[in-house]
Each structure stands twice: as structure tokens, then as C-alpha cells.
Amino acid sequence: MLTEEQITENRATLHELQIEHHDLDQVIAHLMLNPPPDDLLIRRLKKRKLLLKDxxxxxxHLLEPDVLA
Incomplete structure (x- = not known):
């Protein structure tokens, strides 16, 4: 069971990750429309975005435990 402090910290972290994820999504979309000379940057940004999503x-899941548990 998480303490109130842990819940607050996790919510703040989640919010920061959501903002970064959204920002990366916008950067990736822009770069795909205006591609750099190679796609290494896009691949790295997509990998970072997937890590953020995970x-x-x-x-x-920590903040919203399974209802069936």
C-alpha cells in the first residue's frame, strides 16, 4: 500500500512524464514531416517515448490498483 506522500510523488512524476511524452510526440511528428538527413534522431526519440509510456x-497501475485484486 502506498502512503499519501508516495501517491503525491507518483502523480507528480506521472504528470511530468505525460508532458514529456506529449512533447516528444510533437517533435517526432515535426521531424517526420521535415526529416533530418538521417532518421537516427527519430528512432532515438521514439525509443525514449516508448520508455516514457512504460x-x-x-x-x-501503482496509483490505480486492479479492481479485481
């Missing part, structure tokens, strides 16, 4: 999912 962390967000983990935090969401």
Missing part, C-alpha cells in the same frame, strides 16, 4: 503505465 513508466507512465507502471505509475498508473
Amino acid at each position: 513508466r507512465m503505465t507502471l505509475l498508473e
Whole structure:
């Protein structure tokens, strides 16, 4: 069971990750429309975005335990 402090910290972290995820999504979309000479940057940004999504999912599960549990 999480303490109120842990819940507050996790919510703040989740919010920061959501903002970064959204920002990366916008950057990736822009770069795909105006591609750089190679696509290494886009691949790195997409990988970072996936890592953020995984962390967000983990935090969401911590904050909202399974109803069936």
C-alpha cells in the first residue's frame, strides 16, 4: 500500500512524464514531416517515448490498483 506522500510523488512524476511524452510526440511528428538527413534522431526519440509510456503505465497501475485484486 502506498502512503499519501508516495501517491503525491507518483502523480507528480506521472504528470511530468505525460508532458514529456506529449512533447516528444510533437517533435517526432515535426521531424517526420521535415526529416533530418538521417532518421537516427527519430528512432532515438521514439525509443525514449516508448520508455516514457512504460513508466507512465507502471505509475498508473501503482496509483490505480486492479479492481479485481
